[in-house]
Amino acid sequence: MHIDRLERYWIIAVTAMLGVFMAALFVSVVVFRVQLPSPVGRVDPRALAETEFATPGLSDLGAGRYDMHIVAKMWNFDLGQGKGEPAEVRLPRGAQVTFFVTSEDVTHGFFIEGHDANLMLLPGQIASTTVRFNRPGTYHIICHEYCGPAHANMVAAIIVE
Amino acid sequence: MQAAQSLPQRRPAPLSFPSLAMLASERTLIGAHIITALAALSIGILMGPFQTFRRSPAFMEALPDWKIPVFTYYYQALTIHGVINALFFTTFFIVGFSYFVTQRSLERPMYSRGLAWGAFGMMFVGLSLVLYAIASNQANVLYTFYPSLVAHPTFYIGLVLLVVGTWVVTANIFLTYAQWRADHPGERVPLAVFATLANYVMWCVATIGVAVEVLFMLLPLSLGWITHTDPQMARALFWFFGHPLVYFWLIPAYISWYTMLPRQTGSQLFSDPLARVAFLMLMIFSIPVGAHHLFSDPGVSAAMKGVHTILTFVVAVPSFLTAFNIGAVLERAGRSRGARGPLGWLVRQDWGNPVVAAQLAGMILFIAGGFSGLIHASLTLNIALHNTAWVPGHFHMTLAGAITLTYIAIAYWILPLIRGRALFSRPIALAQIYTWLVGMLIFGHGMGAAGILGIPRRADLAGSGYISPEAATWLNSAAIAGVILLISSVLLFINIIGTLFFSRAPVNEDGPITTGSSDGSPLWFERWGLWLGLMLFLALVAWGPLFAETLDLVNGFNVPGFRPESPVPLQ
Numbered sequence: 151m152h153i154d155r156l157e158r159y160w161i162i163a164v165t166a167m168l169g170v171f172m173a174a175l176f177v178s179v180v181v182f183r184v185q186l187p188s189p190v191g192r193v194d195p196r197a198l199a200e201t202e203f204a205t206p207g208l209s210d211l212g213a214g215r216y217d218m219h220i221v222a223k224m225w226n227f228d229l230g231q232g233k234g235e236p237a238e239v240r241l242p243r244g245a246q247v248t249f250f251v252t253s254e255d256v257t258h259g260f261f262i263e264g265h266d267a268n269l270m271l272l273p274g275q276i277a278s279t280t281v282r283f284n285r286p287g288t289y290h291i292i293c294h295e296y297c298g299p300a301h302a303n304m305v306a307a308i309i310v311e
Numbered sequence: 312m313q314a315a316q317s318l319p320q321r322r323p324a325p326l327s328f329p330s331l332a333m334l335a336s337e338r339t340l341i342g343a344h345i346i347t348a349l350a351a352l353s354i355g356i357l358m359g360p361f362q363t364f365r366r367s368p369a370f371m372e373a374l375p376d377w378k379i380p381v382f383t384y385y386y387q388a389l390t391i392h393g394v395i396n397a398l399f400f401t402t403f404f405i406v407g408f409s410y411f412v413t414q415r416s417l418e419r420p421m422y423s424r425g426l427a428w429g430a431f432g433m434m435f436v437g438l439s440l441v442l443y444a445i446a447s448n449q450a451n452v453l454y455t456f457y458p459s460l461v462a463h464p465t466f467y468i469g470l471v472l473l474v475v476g477t478w479v480v481t482a483n484i485f486l487t488y489a490q491w492r493a494d495h496p497g498e499r500v501p502l503a504v505f506a507t508l509a510n511y512v513m514w515c516v517a518t519i520g521v522a523v524e525v526l527f528m529l530l531p532l533s534l535g536w537i538t539h540t541d542p543q544m545a546r547a548l549f550w551f552f553g554h555p556l557v558y559f560w561l562i563p564a565y566i567s568w569y570t571m572l573p574r575q576t577g578s579q580l581f582s583d584p585l586a587r588v589a590f591l592m593l594m595i596f597s598i599p600v601g602a603h604h605l606f607s608d609p610g611v612s613a614a615m616k617g618v619h620t621i622l623t624f625v626v627a628v629p630s631f632l633t634a635f636n637i638g639a640v641l642e643r644a645g646r647s648r649g650a651r652g653p654l655g656w657l658v659r660q661d662w663g664n665p666v667v668a669a670q671l672a673g674m675i676l677f678i679a680g681g682f683s684g685l686i687h688a689s690l691t692l693n694i695a696l697h698n699t700a701w702v703p704g705h706f707h708m709t710l711a712g713a714i715t716l717t718y719i720a721i722a723y724w725i726l727p728l729i730r731g732r733a734l735f736s737r738p739i740a741l742a743q744i745y746t747w748l749v750g751m752l753i754f755g756h757g758m759g760a761a762g763i764l765g766i767p768r769r770a771d772l773a774g775s776g777y778i779s780p781e782a783a784t785w786l787n788s789a790a791i792a793g794v795i796l797l798i799s800s801v802l803l804f805i806n807i808i809g810t811l812f813f814s815r816a817p818v819n820e821d822g823p824i825t826t827g828s829s830d831g832s833p834l835w836f837e838r839w840g841l842w843l844g845l846m847l848f849l850a851l852v853a854w855g856p857l858f859a860e861t862l863d864l865v866n867g868f869n870v871p872g873f874r875p876e877s878p879v880p881l882q
């Protein structure tokens with residue numbers, strides 16, 4: 151099979167370019183430790199009351215570290231806020247939070263503005279990611295997967311002080 | 312007719328086709344598919360601009376109570392838009408186009424007209440059922456229909472009929488090819504048919520995933536035969552299918568670029584063998600990459616995500632091969648039109664011929680859309696972009712840009728052949744194409760920028776509380792693009808209606824088909840059994856472990872179904 155000389159150069163150049171892209175990816179994973187969600191475990195969405203998700207909310211592990219359990223449901227995030235209270239949580243600057251999130255009903259999304267947190271929330275699966283909050287401000291947690299009529303209002307807030 | 316280099320002695324073909332008309336048998340069959348496709352598009356496409364209005368803070372401030380006409384529930388309109396445009400318009404159009412390409416390139420009728428009409432019937436009933444389910448508000452589940460959302464059974468049955476219809480189409484095309492092969496031992500099948508065959512092989516492997524999902528999980532759940540499901544498994548099965556689906560749309564556009572554009576621009580294909588390599592690569596590597604749609608999923612390991620990312624870069628190669636090959640076609644075309652200098656040919660193109668201009672405009676969008684795809688295919692950047700407005704920004708430059716514009720180019724010559732009259736208006740066609748190009752560039756850029764700022768996709772943003780002023784600017788610019796694209800869509804339908812009912816001039820543009828083929832490529836490229844085996848092997852390697860880690864018969868399958876309107880489970 152004949153391959154034109156110029157075309158061969160092109161193929162080599164393109165392959166090299168894609169190689170560079172891949173190397174950049176490798177660096178972002180190995181050096182900068184960008185993490186992808188990985189399996190944490192399953193839960194029974196019909197019986198969340200019998201699991202670690204019975205009482206959602208923040209738990210202080212000391213030394214600026216926190217665990218945060220959240221239950222997504224049609225159409226709000228349960229961060230452990232009381233009835234009628236806004237879905238928000240206050241954190242000190244520099245807090246490092248490991249989120250454990252699941253859904254009680256349908257597929258939802260979990261996206262924190264301005265931070266590397268982007269999870270699909272599937273009923274039956276625990277999703278987890280760790281985020282460090284270095285800049286003061288208000289960051290929305292946005293549900294980014296369609297979950298019914300009030301989907302676009304499914305939002306919570308993280309306030310970094 | 313473009314001279315193929317050194318044809319062997321050919322037998323007289325079983326069927327000869329008129330160049331500026333269609334045979335009666337072609338007209339009915341191909342006409343039915345293409346016109347159904349365009350009718351479906353006319354419903355689906357209109358929702359797009361309306362969605363941009365609902366998502367624009369400025370628009371909703373001016374008209375706070377404005378709702379999308381007819382499909383007033385935003386997600387109903389979005390379901391129509393996704394399902395009808397991405398699943399039904401494309402499939403009907405591709406099947407009609409495949410029949411035209413197959414019959415004319417092989418100079419013989421389809422193996423069975425009965426099968427062809429049977430498949431059309433199934434697909435058409437499928438379309439009707441799905442339209443019924445969505446229009447009656449019983450299937451507001453979007454075109455990805457992720458469980459545990461559950462739609463009315465007619466929605467799933469309609470989709471099954473669509474897919475089974477395409478399996479029948481595949482059988483018909485392969486049987487036609489087998490007949491041709493028996494008459495032409497040792498000859499290479501024309502490139503357009505080669506690509507068509509590759510496309511349907513890929514499609515049949517890919518649809519296994521969605522067929523298992525719908526038949527064993529969603530339809531029984533919707534009928535109440537089972538009570539629980541597993542959303543992670545469903546997503547894995549869906550995206551086994553979902554990425555090849557994208558190439559199923561793309562390959563017919565590539566067929567037009569590789570085998571028709573050279574004729575339409577008075578140029579010649581640069582390399583037939585490398586075109587075949589590109590199609591083979593698209594076919595084979597479409598399968599082991601689908602998990603790049605699952606980067607944010609909790610139940611899929613980072614290792615599997617990494618494997619699929621690497622292979623995703625491999626599947627970019629055939630598109631770069633295409634860029635070179637088509638670039639060479641256009642260079643020759645430009646130089647023959649008097650272009651000078653190293654880059655003059657980029658400008659000296661036939662921008663005034665709708666059939667060429669639509670494809671060139673599509674290519675411009677494809678460059679932007681393709682690179683945006685490489686960006687979010689990089690798993691670490693994907694964290695910032697997954698499910699944001701960036702993603703529809705990307706695929707409106709590829710699917711709604713390059714692919715749809717190329718289908719429109721095809722419509723601009725195939726509709727006249729179906730009707731037996733020239734295209735109604737070339738100036739309107741040109742206005743349509745350039746408004747589409749400009750509209751999609753503004754739309755893609757606005758959605759991309761809004762996505763980078765964290766604006767989600769699939770959201771009726773009217774009234775949501777998280778839009779920053781900066782993001783609002785970009786959403787408003789997407790709505791301006793929506794206006795431009797609405798005008799463009801109206802121009803498109805004026806030309807379609809005009810060509811079908813009001814055009815008087817005789818047909819002046821023939822179907823750009825090349826019969827015969829050059830000798831450059833090895834014959835083993837047509838070992839379809841070998842490729843099928845390779846694809847199944849790659850599917851096993853790349854998807855086997857993923858399904859294994861997803862499947863849990865003890866602790867999985869514990870999620871009841873829900874209607875989108877209510878948080879109360881169905882059972």
Ligand code: HEM
Nearest residue numbers: 359360362363393396397453454703711768769770793796
């Ligand atoms: C007339 C021009 C068009 C405009 C203005 C437009 C606009 C839009 C908008 C704003 C969205 C995102 C809505 C959201 O995420 O909430 C969208 C989604 C989509 N569009 Fe278009 N669109 C157009 C044409 C097309 C065409 C021609 C196709 C396919 C052939 C297409 C396929 C899709 C698909 C598959 C989705 C995703 C639906 C989903 O997320 O469920 N669009 N469109």
Ligand SMILES: [Cu+2]
Nearest residue numbers: 258293297304
């Ligand atoms: Cu939600």
